[in-house]
Amino acid sequence: MRRSGGWRFGWVWAAYGVSTFGTRFALDAFALIALLVLDAGPAEVSLLAAVGPAVGAVLSVPLGPWVEYRRKRPVMIATDLLRCAVLLSVPLAYAVDALTVAQLLAVSVTVAAADITFQAAVGAYVKDVVPREELLRANGRLESTNWTATMLGPPLGGAAMGVFGPLTTVVADAVSYLLSAGALGAAGGGERRPGRPDPRPRLRAGDLLDGWRYILRSRELRPLFFNTVLVNGLIMASSPLLIVLMVGPLGFAPWQYGLAFALPCLGGLVGARLSRRLVARFGPRRVLRVAGTLRACWPIGLAFVGPGVAGLTLVMVVEFGLITSIGVFNPVFATRRLERTPADRVVRTLSAWSATGKASIAALTALWGLLASLTGPRTAIALAGAVLLATPLLLPRRLDEAHRDKEAEARTQLSGG
Template structure:
């Protein structure tokens, strides 16, 4: 057996902090909707507003964060983001205990959580780039991807059981505590960061600088459009599949949960294969091959039928999709980190996250409207056909990333 390569004490602390908060997030997955339905007697429109507002409004609120994060210590931004999320989620059980909890507060917490997550990610990308050597970036990103999928396998199932036994506020409290522990872990990293100095105040054009960088770079804009559309189309299909399986096909809730939790094991497999795939195919071919493969799976969901065969079909499709995504994701994140200068990375990641959140919200609404006008199966077919067209965005001559063309700031003194 091979020995796991260490990437330095600061990275290990950051990885541990991420693991704690990610497991907490997935333990509390869906808890806000459960509170809205079971505690506040919210109807479908209010639950839909809760889900949509967190993505759309949170993304709009996050627009100024790119320029702001760029000129701040990244660890401080991440700690602040964690503490804000801790306070937001901790306010819910307190409000419930005082009898003042409202659907408006749930929406506000959802918005704050989305904006804080975007700020956290915007600071995390540049920080990782200074913590590890350029040749270790893919290894570092694969470890985060593996952790995310581990949490996805365990969290919703365990969280659902805890909600059934103790109610949704227990998982919300655990989620809140996980952010506090994450902040402590990031603080334990130690820091020699020197934030860039700002010579001019933030201007209106600075707010769209991240998008300008993406659009002005041929390879980045193709990768941006591909990931945004694929993520949006995949996420748009989830509520359609829920209606199809739980409503039209009559699957019990435990089978529906099993259909999505068990295939997440594929995320562990794919994230561990990412380095080998890149070694064998090269970075661009790995992106192209896995990008094509992940686009082929969603259309298969239109074939789902009742009974054991239908359940096995969903699980097989989800497993294949997740394996491909978990190889693609760390490779594309690493490629983006290599292409973008460290001092610009916060703006680019912020623009990327905002656009993806808005795209998911828009495509989910569009597919929902199409399903209402036709059937969920027709809407799944439309989303699947659209996904098949996305690999064309990955074609073309890529920008090579070599030892001489890497962002020179990747070798900053912050590398441990």
């Protein structure tokens, strides 16, 4: 990376890392607060888990066009400070005996909308400050950070909840956003001011759909969009069913379930480190297709999990293979998406993508929960795995003609680097 871009990306990377770890550290904190502190029932906990992120995704949509023509670093700092403030309202309300499930839901919605806006702004900022030939390296580092946080955050957060209570992890999450804002502030200026149409048009209702319009009109992004939304939704929809199966009929302890998903996260680190070398050797199209296909083949193995050491080993092997494939796929996919999106459409495109993904996860989780109630968790997991086997058909079969020369150039640069 050129020195100025690498220096600024380093601070963004630090901000992303600390805030991501804080989020993983406080995983499921709201559900536990609702259960243990507010004596909420299953319906309220389910509402909190599903509706909060889904409504937040909807509310984030109007922010995309607004953020598009503004500098992204101030937007990221603002979303960090907003998340910090609303999260700190939870322990403050508890301290004065005023905490309610409604407040937790409002905080969940706000944090979800700010998360999507922050992620979209990060993508636009990285595209602006990182040279094109270094985008894959940058996205690989972000992917590695994500899996490191996923591997370490939940176990440490679970231990902290057990000793100090779930409110402690909410405070830690709030502090992580404050530290993230500080790191972004240290990145300094230098970001190019986005160009604005002149005269500046008023925001119309149709402008909110610009991100989806661009995705659906792109021959390369459209299949990637449907593939990633469906794959991520089905993987996440089967996750709570696997908890029910393992901790219920199969008799695994909660710590064994946590171990079965923490250790395979090492595969995400391995995959992210391998992605750049694989692209240098085989090119992004082949890596996307092979890794995208492999990540769809692993989950059906979870339907065959049994009790005891053999069952636990099977889960860990399947999860390691799945997460390694995802670790390879995601940096290449994220880089390709940024390359194929014009600078003046990045935020709207990424916001539309994230909002659709979160809404799809909520819908598919609810649908698969209904299927599990009718057929049992094992059958529902098997059905999700079977549908996933068809998702590679949605991957793009060829690159746009205009980008084939760029692919060859990128492979040459990566091989030389």
